[in-house]
Amino acid sequence: MKKIGMTVLIAMVGGLLAIGGYKLFENKQVENMSFEEKQEVYFANNPLKINSSTGNPDFTQASAAVSPAVVHIVTTYEAKSRQRMQSSPFGDMFEEFFGVPRGRGQSQPSRASGSGVIISTDGYIVTNNHVVEGADKIEVKLTDKRVLEAKLIGRDPNTDLALLKVSSSKSLPIVKLGDSDDVNIGEWVLAVGYPLGLESTVTAGIVSAKGRSLNLLGQDDLRRQYQENPNEMPVNAAIESFIQTDAVINRGNSGGALVNANGELIGINSAIASPSGYYAGYGFAIPVNLVKKIANDFKEFGEVKRGYVGITFVELNTEVAKELEVSEFNGLYVRDVVEGGGADKAGIKADDIVTHIDGKLITSSSVLQERVGRLRPGDKIELEYLREGKKRKATITLQEITNAETADTAESSKSATQLYNSLGAGFKELTAAQKKELGVDAGVVVTSIRQGGLFAKYGVPKGLVITSINGTAVSNIDQIGQALSKNANVITIKGITPDGGMATLTFPTE
Known part of the structure; x- marks a missing residue:
C-alpha cells in the first residue's frame, strides 16, 4: 500500500509540475501575441453571449x-x-x-x-x-x-x-475586436464613452457612410499644396477613412468605442461634424482594422511601420478629369513615380490612372490610404490601372523608404533615426494656410516634449515652429531625420517661438 501511495503522490506532483510548466510557457507565448491573437485566446475561454435583434433593436447585452x-x-x-x-x-x-x-x-x-x-x-x-x-x-x-x-x-x-x-493587480475587461470591412451602411451601432463630463454613456444609431474624409488632419491642404508644387508633397500624409454614424457623439466621446449589435469593436470615435462643437447629427470613427495595425506596431516596434507605394497622385473628380483631359471620374491620376520605389519596380508610370486596390474600387484617395495604412514595409498589394485606355494589373511590394537612396545615405539614416528619437519630442506638419500666415515656406510645430530628451534638457519650447535644422528646411518628419544626419554632433534649430519671435538654438547631441 505504501508503494501504491508513493506512486500516486509522485504522479500527482509530476502532473502539477507539468501543468505549471505549461502555464508558464503559455503565458510567455501570450505576451508575444498580437492583440488579435490574444483576443482569440481570451474569447475562446470567455465567449460573448449576445443575441442581436433583427426586429426591434435591443442593445442591453x-x-x-x-x-x-x-x-x-x-x-x-x-x-x-x-x-x-x-x-x-x-x-x-x-x-x-x-x-x-x-x-x-x-x-x-x-x-x-x-x-x-x-x-x-x-x-x-x-x-x-x-x-x-x-x-x-x-x-x-x-x-x-x-x-x-x-x-x-x-x-x-x-x-x-x-x-x-496601465498596470493592474487583476485582469481587466476588454472589448472584442471586430472587422470594419464587414460593416454595412444602415446597420445598427452603439457609441460608448464619457461625453460632456458625464459617466459612462451609451447611444445608438446606424452607420451612415464609410470611407469619409473630413480634412481634420489637413489632408485637403496637402492635396492643394501638391497641386501647386508637386515637389513639396509631404510623404507622411494623414490617413482619413472614417465610419460615419448618427449615434450621438459629443466632446469627451473621443477615443471611445463604436461597436456593432454583437458587441464587437468596429471603430474608435474621433470627431463630430458640428458648427457649434456639440452633436449636430453625425459622428466619425476610425475603422478598427486600421486601429489594430497601429496598436500592434506600437506594441511591437514602439513606432508605426509604414509602407509606401511610391507614387504621388491627384484624386479624380469631374473637375480634375476635365483639367487633366481624361475620361475617368473615379480613381487616382498618377502625377509622378518615385524612382526605385515599389510602383516604379512594378511598372507604374506617370499619367496612369489607378482604379482598384486588391480588387476594391478606388472611389477616393482614402480607400488607397486606409488599405496601405494597415500594411507594413514588405507587404504586397495588387493595383489595377489604366494606361491609354487599357486595363493593366501590377503587384507592388511596399517599401519603407519613399525615395531611392545610396548605401551611404541609408547608413546615415540609421544614425538620423537614433538622433530623432533622442530629441524626445512630437511634431506636426504645418498646413499650407499656416505657412502662409506665418510667412514661411517650410515648418513643423513641436507638439509635445518628453522628459529625458534633448529638447527638455535644453529648453526647447512646445509650440515652437521649426523652419530648419542644421541649415536644411524641414516640413515633415522624414526631412527632420535627413537634416539631423548632416551633423551628428551638434544640432542647430531655427524657427518661430510661440510668442512670434525668431529663434536660433544650438546644442550638442550628447
Whole structure:
C-alpha cells in the first residue's frame, strides 16, 4: 500500500509540475501575441453571449458587455506647458474640438478628458492622439471607480490614434475586436464613452457612410499644396477613412468605442461634424482594422511601420478629369513615380490612372490610404490601372523608404533615426494656410516634449515652429531625420517661438 501511495503522490506532483510548466510557457507565448491573437485566446475561454435583434433593436447585452472596458481618460497639462500650447498655431483648434478648458494665462494646471477602449487584459488601451497629445499626466478611470496612471506607449498624428498602458493587480475587461470591412451602411451601432463630463454613456444609431474624409488632419491642404508644387508633397500624409454614424457623439466621446449589435469593436470615435462643437447629427470613427495595425506596431516596434507605394497622385473628380483631359471620374491620376520605389519596380508610370486596390474600387484617395495604412514595409498589394485606355494589373511590394537612396545615405539614416528619437519630442506638419500666415515656406510645430530628451534638457519650447535644422528646411518628419544626419554632433534649430519671435538654438547631441 505504501508503494501504491508513493506512486500516486509522485504522479500527482509530476502532473502539477507539468501543468505549471505549461502555464508558464503559455503565458510567455501570450505576451508575444498580437492583440488579435490574444483576443482569440481570451474569447475562446470567455465567449460573448449576445443575441442581436433583427426586429426591434435591443442593445442591453451588447451594452453590458462593452461598457466595463470603455474607460474615462483625464489628462493634466502643467501651467507652463498649457501657456505654450495656447500660444501655438494649434491652441485654438485644440480648444474648439478636443475639449481643453479655456482660460488663457492661468497659473493652475488645466485638465481635459476623453475616452479609451481596453483591448488587452494586461492593460493596453486605445484612444485618440488628440486626447493625450502634450499631456503631462494621463489618468484612466475604470467603471469600478479605480483610477490608474497610464503610460503613453505611442501616438500617431497621421491616424489620430494613441496606445496607452496601465498596470493592474487583476485582469481587466476588454472589448472584442471586430472587422470594419464587414460593416454595412444602415446597420445598427452603439457609441460608448464619457461625453460632456458625464459617466459612462451609451447611444445608438446606424452607420451612415464609410470611407469619409473630413480634412481634420489637413489632408485637403496637402492635396492643394501638391497641386501647386508637386515637389513639396509631404510623404507622411494623414490617413482619413472614417465610419460615419448618427449615434450621438459629443466632446469627451473621443477615443471611445463604436461597436456593432454583437458587441464587437468596429471603430474608435474621433470627431463630430458640428458648427457649434456639440452633436449636430453625425459622428466619425476610425475603422478598427486600421486601429489594430497601429496598436500592434506600437506594441511591437514602439513606432508605426509604414509602407509606401511610391507614387504621388491627384484624386479624380469631374473637375480634375476635365483639367487633366481624361475620361475617368473615379480613381487616382498618377502625377509622378518615385524612382526605385515599389510602383516604379512594378511598372507604374506617370499619367496612369489607378482604379482598384486588391480588387476594391478606388472611389477616393482614402480607400488607397486606409488599405496601405494597415500594411507594413514588405507587404504586397495588387493595383489595377489604366494606361491609354487599357486595363493593366501590377503587384507592388511596399517599401519603407519613399525615395531611392545610396548605401551611404541609408547608413546615415540609421544614425538620423537614433538622433530623432533622442530629441524626445512630437511634431506636426504645418498646413499650407499656416505657412502662409506665418510667412514661411517650410515648418513643423513641436507638439509635445518628453522628459529625458534633448529638447527638455535644453529648453526647447512646445509650440515652437521649426523652419530648419542644421541649415536644411524641414516640413515633415522624414526631412527632420535627413537634416539631423548632416551633423551628428551638434544640432542647430531655427524657427518661430510661440510668442512670434525668431529663434536660433544650438546644442550638442550628447
